[in-house]
């Protein structure tokens with residue numbers, strides 16, 4: 001893997017965009033969705049490693065309150081300083097939390113290890129943390145969001161430059177993933193409603209008797225019917241939601257195809273573009289590397305998963 005040259009990611013480009021976007025210069029990618037055990041930490045760790053091997057400066061951040069274990073996937077002990085120390089003001093800068101890993105260009109910020117955690121962040125803190133994360137001296141900041149659909153998790157997912165979902169090819173995990181997407185949709189709708197000040201319009205559309213199984217896509221059509229101008233603005237806001245999907249632990253072609261079905265269903269039901277960026281095979285090297293507490297891509301460079309990750313990262317980088 002090599003650093004893509006020239007037009008897309010040259011230093012000049014990022015310098016320029018950091019001026020335009022204020023202090024924020026790092027791109028933030030958030031990995032979320034579903035329950036525990038679907039591979040969020042695996043994806044966070046190995047996407048981070050791929051980017052670091054390509055020459056980008058990467059900080060991986062563990063925001064999984066209940067089960068912080070990103071450090072294990074990256075082969076480092078629990079860092080002494082965690083986000084809790086920042087939230088309780090024991091350290092004043094996120095930079096003080098950065099711990100290097102054995103991999104060039106890759107460091108980690110560890111999540112809260114106690115109750116003083118991400119779970120209780122207020123809106124203001126959340127916005128501040130996101131802004132500070134974007135100011136870290138890095139090209140990419142990769143967030144391991146952990147399980148669940150708390151507002152915090154949803155807000156980090158929505159506000160990131162890319163929100164990436166991991167799902168397993170089994171009914172329970174697929175259901176959980178739709179539940180997450182639905183929560184993201186509703187949260188975004190609420191944000192757009194406030195931004196555009198169109199609460200009454202949405203209420204009117206919701207109260208209108210449409211057919212029994214009406215979908216969020218139907219609701220949008222109804223809003224546009226009532227007020228085309230605001231309706232299209234709302235649609236444009238919602239269209240900014242373009243979650244990425246990774247299907248993990250695939251064993252058959254049918255498993256791979258689940259991602260394509262989910263894409264179609266999201267388009268139909270939510271009117272949302274779910275971008276299926278690739279799959280990861282079920283592979284014994286994953287638990288072997290976890291057992292050894294070594295990063296998969298470094299420990300098993302010939303694993304089938306290396307090719308899987310390479311493809312996914314190229315899709316995410318749009319190259």
Ligand SMILES: Nc1ncnc2c1ncn2[C@@H]1O[C@H](COP(=O)(O)OP(=O)(O)O)[C@@H](O)[C@H]1O
Pocket residue numbers: 035036037038039040041042043248249250280281282283284286287290
């Ligand atoms: N592609 C895979 N092949 C084999 N085992 C996997 C794979 N992905 C995940 N696992 C297993 O599932 C466990 C949970 O993965 P993890 O990334 O910790 O999930 P999460 O962060 O979503 O809780 C891993 O420790 C590993 O044993």
Ligand SMILES: [Mg+2]
Pocket residue numbers: 037040041042064067069070144146
């Ligand atoms: Mg995890």
